Amino acid sequence: MTVTAAAPGTTAAPTPPLAARAASVGGSPVRDILAVTARPEVINFAGGLPAPGLFDKEGITAAFHAVLTEQPERALQYSTTEGEPALRTAIAARYSGRGLATGVDDLLVTTGSQQALSLLATALIEPGDTVLVENPCYLAALQAFGFAGAQVIAVPCDEAGIDPQALDELVARHRPKLLYTVPTFQNPTGRTMPADRRAAIADTAARRGLWIIEDDPYGELRFEGERAPWIASYPGAEDRTILLGSFSKVMAPGLRLGWLRGPATLLRACAIAKQAADLHTPTVNQLAAARYLADNDLDAHLARVTGAYRERRDAMLGGLAEALPEGSSWIRPEGGMFVWAKLPEGYDTTALLPEVVKHLVAYVPGAPFYAGEPDVATLRMCFVTQSPDEIAEGLRRLGGALRR
Structure with a gap:
């Protein structure tokens, strides 16, 4: 390839600017x-x-060794965008065993749950759309919504999380596209939303027309108290809640394995967005995680x-x-x-x-x-x-x- 310099006495034109969102x-x-x-x-x-x-370390090492020994061609090959069936089956079984009926086709494996946020922002948000978030909010979610060009509005919160009445009023006033929440052991506050507030949020979403992104990376790290049901399990929220999960905090973050659970139409849109982003999450990591879950007691x-x-x-x-x-x-x-x-x-x-x-x-x-x-x-x-x-x-x- 030949690189041509500007002619003597002339000034090279500047390169085009970065996208506005990259600067903002x-x-x-x-x-x-x-x-x-x-x-x-x-x-x-x-x-x-x-x-x-x-x-x-021993269990994860053994899982990788087994996968690379027994099925190296498959482990090192391209995979489907939606994710390896064995891993999705295992994730679905964990949800179903905890009272949230889930099938393999309800899940899309992502490269960490952070990618799930990015895919959802791509699939749901037009520049200028309003997004509601907790106050304060997980920082990387604010980044994902900001890159999508959303107008982000904070919902008033206290030590129990989102104020349901304030949420209802904001939804009526601003007609937002979605609400993002980490209801269990929230990042950054560590607070947990009680069951009655979860039910109220599900009711608002159903009455007002609202997507809910329920991010749950920490839910299995409980030290005390009783587990509150996922918002996705409440009446009115089933068809409008996207539940995000991850192995980063319960297995190892370096695996970069997350997922989203949601309705079929939205999953399809996210799968198309994922094809444009990275085709699929690494096959070997997915198969190793599935093998780990089969051979070990994660609980x-x-x-x-x-x-x-x-x-x-x-x-x-x-x-x-x-x-x-x-x-x-x-x-x-x-x-x-x-x-x-x-x-x-x-x-x-x-x-x-x-x-x-x-x-x-x-x-x-x-x-x-x-x-x-x-x-x-x-x-x-x-x-x-x-x-x-x-x-x-x-x-x-x-x-x-x-x-x-």
Whole structure:
């Protein structure tokens, strides 16, 4: 190929600009913080990273070995866009066994549940459409909807999640295309929506005409309390709720295996969008996950993980009163990975973070999680990655930084 330079005395024309959405949607502050605080001496509460020491390395290794030994041609070949039948069958069985009747054709396997969000944004949202989200909201969902050109409006929330009356009023006023919610152990707050609010959301969606995206990456990480039914199981929500799931938090995030469960017409649109994105999720990862589920007791593994996570949550909750300034408050999660805290008025956790990092500890400021006016005194801390002793030391460092 020949490259022709501009003629002498002339100026080369600039390249065309990036799409407006590429300039208008920012990067992830969580990823930025992780890059800055990657030094091993930093106790990092900023990430949403499962504890690597609790991965079932032997079981996953054996599953990959079996797949690559017994069916290498299939494992290394292209697959269907919808996903490997063996994996979808296993996922459907887990839902059906928990009271949500699900068939193989109700599922589309995605490359992590983050891709499911991107596919749904492509399939559902036109530029200018209104999307309702929780306040605060999972950051990467805000990014996905922003890239699609949506107008994102936050629904008022309290420690139990979405205010159903406020939601109903916003739907009547703005006629949104969809509502996005993480009702169980929400990211970033760790809160869980009670059953009566889930039923009210299903009722609003049915009466007003609304899609619901119910994101459930943490639901199996429960330490205490009773499991609330999925919104997708309530009358009125069955044909308008897309339920997202993932193996990232219960098996291993590096597998990049998620899925969406939804009505056939929407699944077809998402499958077409996925064909344009990556054709299909890696075959070998899907087959290995299916083999792992066939050969191992995932629920027994989860019991071990949640037992360790419970101890780590308790270690964090036990040290917050001493670490945070007087007048601070926080939510006590029944499961999941995060504690959400609010410092007294006058604190700005974004402005404080550089000084905190000098003390070799880090958190995520709360401001980026808000679709509207942020509460700058909030912060998110992940409690699952470090041991209880490391959590205690991290909180000691955090307290020293905040006292300065």
